[in-house]
Amino acid sequence: MCFLMQAAPSDHVICARWVVPVMPEGSVLDYHSVVVREGRIDAILPTRELGEAHQNLPKVELPNHLVTAGLINTHGHAAMTLLRGYADDLPLMDWLNNHIWPVEDRFVDEAFVFDGTSLAVAEMIASGTTCAADTYFFPDAVSQAMTENGFRGQVCIPVVQFPNAWAESEEQHLEKGLAFHDSVRDSSLITTALAPHAPYTVSDNGFSQVVKYSAELQIPIHLHLHETKGEVEAAVDDDGQRPFERMQRLGLLSSRLQTVHMTELTEGEIHTLADKGAHVAHCPESNMKLASGICPVHSLLEHGVNVALGTDGAASNNDLDLLGEARTAAFLTKVATGDATSVSAARALSMATINGARLLGLDDEIGSLEKGKSADIIAVDFTDIAFQPMHNPLSQLIYAANGTQVSYTWIAGRCVYQDGRNTSLDVSALKTRVESWQKKIQSKL
Amino acid sequence: MCFLMQAAPSDHVICARWVVPVMPEGSVLDYHSVVVREGRIDAILPTRELGEAHQNLPKVELPNHLVTAGLINTHGHAAMTLLRGYADDLPLMDWLNNHIWPVEDRFVDEAFVFDGTSLAVAEMIASGTTCAADTYFFPDAVSQAMTENGFRGQVCIPVVQFPNAWAESEEQHLEKGLAFHDSVRDSSLITTALAPHAPYTVSDNGFSQVVKYSAELQIPIHLHLHETKGEVEAAVDDDGQRPFERMQRLGLLSSRLQTVHMTELTEGEIHTLADKGAHVAHCPESNMKLASGICPVHSLLEHGVNVALGTDGAASNNDLDLLGEARTAAFLTKVATGDATSVSAARALSMATINGARLLGLDDEIGSLEKGKSADIIAVDFTDIAFQPMHNPLSQLIYAANGTQVSYTWIAGRCVYQDGRNTSLDVSALKTRVESWQKKIQSKL
Incomplete structure (x- = not known):
C-alpha cells in the first residue's frame, strides 16, 4: 500500500509544518524537513532548501504536523x-x-x-x-x-x-x-x-x-x-x-x-x-x-x-x-x-x-533529531480543531495533545505506524490472543 | 448522509456493549440499549429484550462502545x-x-x-x-x-x-x-x-x-x-x-x-x-x-x-x-x-x-441515564488496542480513555457528533475564522 510499509528502512524526506529537534531545548523550526538515509538522520533543513540531492527521495508531506524525536x-x-x-x-x-x-x-x-x-x-x-x-x-x-x-x-x-x-x-x-x-x-x-x-x-x-x-x-x-x-x-x-x-x-x-x-x-x-x-x-x-x-x-x-x-x-x-x-x-x-x-x-x-x-546511556544514538542519530521520529497531527489556534506548537504538543494524535512513528528509519495503523504487527491477531488471556484470567479468579 | 444528522431529535435505540447509567454509582450494564423518544430517555433495557414496540425505531449499533451520560x-x-x-x-x-x-x-x-x-x-x-x-x-x-x-x-x-x-x-x-x-x-x-x-x-x-x-x-x-x-x-x-x-x-x-x-x-x-x-x-x-x-x-x-x-x-x-x-x-x-x-x-x-x-440545579433533567431525563448521551469507542483487555469498562473509561475516543454525542436526543465529525456545525468555516483571529492576535503584539 505504501513505500513506508516495507520491512527495511527506506531513504525518505519528512516535510513537516514544524520540526522540534529537542536539542537545543525549546527550538521550533517552521517548514523544515528531515532527510533520512540508511535509517539515520542525514540532514534537517528548511523545506525550501531541499535540492537536487533530495529530488529522488520519496517525500512524506505533513502539512499540519509537528515532527520530533521518538x-x-x-x-x-x-x-x-x-x-x-x-x-x-x-x-x-x-x-x-x-x-x-x-x-x-x-x-x-x-x-x-x-x-x-x-x-x-x-x-x-x-x-x-x-x-x-x-x-x-x-x-x-x-x-x-x-x-x-x-x-x-x-x-x-x-x-x-x-x-x-x-x-x-x-x-x-x-x-x-x-x-x-x-x-x-x-x-x-x-x-x-x-x-x-x-x-x-x-x-x-x-x-x-x-x-x-x-x-x-x-x-x-x-x-x-x-x-x-x-x-x-x-x-x-x-x-x-x-x-x-x-x-x-x-x-x-x-x-x-x-x-x-x-x-x-x-x-x-x-x-x-x-x-x-x-x-x-x-x-x-x-x-x-x-x-x-x-x-x-x-x-x-x-x-x-x-x-x-x-x-x-x-x-x-x-x-x-x-x-x-x-x-x-x-x-x-x-x-x-x-x-x-x-x-x-x-x-x-x-x-x-x-x-x-x-x-x-543511548544519547549518542537517540533522544533528539540530530544529524547522524538513528531516525527514531514521530509526527503529531495538529489538524483537529482541538489544536486551534496554533500560538505555540510546543505548548500544544505537551499541554493539549496526547498519544492519539500521533500519526507516524519511525524507528531506525522504518515506518512502524502510519495514519492510525500499526504497520509492523498484525493487530487483529494480537487482539484475539489478548481476548483469550482476558477470558482465562477472569474465569480462573 | 444519516438519519441522525437531522436538526430535530429523532426517536432511536442505542444498542451498546456497555451502558453506564451513572446512577447507581458504579453500575455497568452489559449488552443494554437506551431507547430515545422525543429527545428523552424512554427506557434502558437488555438489548435482547427489545420488543415489538421498538421494531420500527432506527438502531445505532455500538458493539465495542460504552454508552453513558453526557x-x-x-x-x-x-x-x-x-x-x-x-x-x-x-x-x-x-x-x-x-x-x-x-x-x-x-x-x-x-x-x-x-x-x-x-x-x-x-x-x-x-x-x-x-x-x-x-x-x-x-x-x-x-x-x-x-x-x-x-x-x-x-x-x-x-x-x-x-x-x-x-x-x-x-x-x-x-x-x-x-x-x-x-x-x-x-x-x-x-x-x-x-x-x-x-x-x-x-x-x-x-x-x-x-x-x-x-x-x-x-x-x-x-x-x-x-x-x-x-x-x-x-x-x-x-x-x-x-x-x-x-x-x-x-x-x-x-x-x-x-x-x-x-x-x-x-x-x-x-x-x-x-x-x-x-x-x-x-x-x-x-x-x-x-x-x-x-x-x-x-x-x-x-x-x-x-x-x-x-x-x-x-x-x-x-x-x-x-x-x-x-x-x-x-x-x-x-x-x-x-x-x-x-x-x-x-x-x-x-x-x-x-x-x-x-x-x-439540573439534576432532574441531565447528569445520568434515567427514564424521563433528557437524552444527553455519549458513546466511547473501545475498539482500539489501547483499551484491551477489558477487565473493567469503568476503569477503562476514566483511567485509559480520553475525549478522543468519544464517537457519538447526543444532546436532547439530537446527534451532534458522529464518527469523528461534528454534525451541528461547519468545522471548516470555523477553522478559517479561528486562523484569522490567530493572525490578528499575533500581528498586534
Whole structure:
C-alpha cells in the first residue's frame, strides 16, 4: 500500500509544518524537513532548501504536523498490560500482594509475556514511543516481542529473591539473565540492564552480584527505589537504615544506576545522586494513582540530576501514553512546588526524549533529531480543531495533545505506524490472543 | 448522509456493549440499549429484550462502545479557547495581568466571543461534553454560539468592577445581564447564573446586588473563590478577613452558590459549605498548570459537599477534555491524600456528570441515564488496542480513555457528533475564522 510499509528502512524526506529537534531545548523550526538515509538522520533543513540531492527521495508531506524525536519510556512492565484495569483504586501493597502478584503467580509464562509485551509495544508505537526500558520475567520473550515489531528497548534482567515461573533464586535469575544478555549482544535494537526489583525483595548478596556484573558487562542497573514513604519507614524500622543508604553502601550508586520512582528523598540523597551521576525515572501517573508520593523533580533538576519519564505498567496507569505522562509531569511538579514556571513544556519534552536517552546511556544514538542519530521520529497531527489556534506548537504538543494524535512513528528509519495503523504487527491477531488471556484470567479468579 | 444528522431529535435505540447509567454509582450494564423518544430517555433495557414496540425505531449499533451520560463541564471561559497556548508556564497573577488581560482588552468583542465559544463548543461536543457553565463577556454571543450548535449551557452574567468592552461598571454588567437573562428565559438549552468574577474584582455593593437578583430570579451565583493561597493572604492583609468570610457576611452562601477552585479551605469553611449546600467546581488541571493549589476534594466529599468538575478556560489547561479532567481529579486526590482508594473511577465519573448536574440545579433533567431525563448521551469507542483487555469498562473509561475516543454525542436526543465529525456545525468555516483571529492576535503584539 505504501513505500513506508516495507520491512527495511527506506531513504525518505519528512516535510513537516514544524520540526522540534529537542536539542537545543525549546527550538521550533517552521517548514523544515528531515532527510533520512540508511535509517539515520542525514540532514534537517528548511523545506525550501531541499535540492537536487533530495529530488529522488520519496517525500512524506505533513502539512499540519509537528515532527520530533521518538519518545522514550524509561520504566515499564509491558507484559502487565494484560492486567490493565484488573485491580484499580487500591494502595500499592494491597494491589501488589492481594491482586497483582497472585494473578501473576497463576498465569505468567513465556506466552503471557510475549503477548502482553506485543500489546504494550503496539500501544506505545501508536502513541509515539519508540524505545522503552522494560522489566519483567522471561526477558527473552520481551526481547522477541520488541524485535519482531521493530521496537527499540532496554530489556532488563529481573533479579528477585522469591521463586517465580522464570527462576527460583537470585542466582538463577542472574544465570538465566546473563545467558539472555549474551543472546542479544549483536542486536541493533535491544540493550540490556540488570534489574534487582527493589531493596525489599533482593538480598545484600543479590545486590553485590548485580554490582559485579554491571561493572563487568558495563550495563546499567535498573531499580525501584523509594517508591513510597512506607517502604522507607519499614526499612528504617527493620535495619535502621534508609534503602538509599543501603544501596550506597552496597556500591550501586554510579552513572550506570537508573533509579525508579524516588518519591522520598532527603537533600543529602539528592546531592549524592547528582555527585554520582545516577538517573531518575519519574513515573508521575503511577505515583498518583497508587498514592505513592511525589518525586521532587524540580529539586532534582536544579541539582543537575537527569530526570526522565516512565509510564510504569499499564496496570497502574492505565495507559502507556508518554505524551500524557509528560503533561502530568509538568502539571504535578508545578502544583507540588507552587511554581508555575517549573518544568516548562520544552523541559517536559526533554524529559520524555533526550533525558530518557541519557538514562539509558543511548544519547549518542537517540533522544533528539540530530544529524547522524538513528531516525527514531514521530509526527503529531495538529489538524483537529482541538489544536486551534496554533500560538505555540510546543505548548500544544505537551499541554493539549496526547498519544492519539500521533500519526507516524519511525524507528531506525522504518515506518512502524502510519495514519492510525500499526504497520509492523498484525493487530487483529494480537487482539484475539489478548481476548483469550482476558477470558482465562477472569474465569480462573 | 444519516438519519441522525437531522436538526430535530429523532426517536432511536442505542444498542451498546456497555451502558453506564451513572446512577447507581458504579453500575455497568452489559449488552443494554437506551431507547430515545422525543429527545428523552424512554427506557434502558437488555438489548435482547427489545420488543415489538421498538421494531420500527432506527438502531445505532455500538458493539465495542460504552454508552453513558453526557459530561458536564461546570467551569470554563469558552471564548478564551482563542488564547490556547498563548502564554504558558506562568504563575496565575503574572499570566492574568501581563498576558491574558492585555490581549483581552485589545481583542474581545462580540465576534471574538462568538467564534471562541463556537471553537470551544466544537471541541467539547467532540470530547463528550454536552453541557457547560460558561463565564465571559458578551453572554448573548456565548448563548448564541451554544444554541446554534445544539449545545446545552449555563451562560453566566459576568459582574466585575473594571470597565471592559461589554460593560463599564458593576451596575451596567447587571443591567445588561438581566436583559440577557430575559432574552433566554424560554430557551430549552440555556440557563443563566450571576457570575461576580472574584472577591478581589467585585465590590461589596456588587455582591449585594448579585445576592438580591439571585434570590429574586432564583438563579445560581457562580464565583471564583480561594483559587490560590496568595489570594486569601492578600485579602487578610487588606481587610483582615478571608474572602470566604466576606462572602458569608454578604449572604452568598446557599445551595445556589457555585464556588470555583477552592484550593484553600479550613475545616470550618468545609463545614459551612456542607451546611449551606453550596457546591464546588473543581478544576484540577488549571490548578496544577497555574500552580494554584490543590482542592481538598476528599474532605469535601466526606463532609457531603457536592464536588463537580471543570476544565477552566483552554488558556490554562490547555484542552477542554472532561474525561481527562476526571482522570486527573482522581489521580490528584489520591496522591494529595496518600489514599489510593479515594475518588474511585466510578466517583470520578459521578463528578463529571451527576454532580455537575446538581451544581447547575439540573439534576432532574441531565447528569445520568434515567427514564424521563433528557437524552444527553455519549458513546466511547473501545475498539482500539489501547483499551484491551477489558477487565473493567469503568476503569477503562476514566483511567485509559480520553475525549478522543468519544464517537457519538447526543444532546436532547439530537446527534451532534458522529464518527469523528461534528454534525451541528461547519468545522471548516470555523477553522478559517479561528486562523484569522490567530493572525490578528499575533500581528498586534
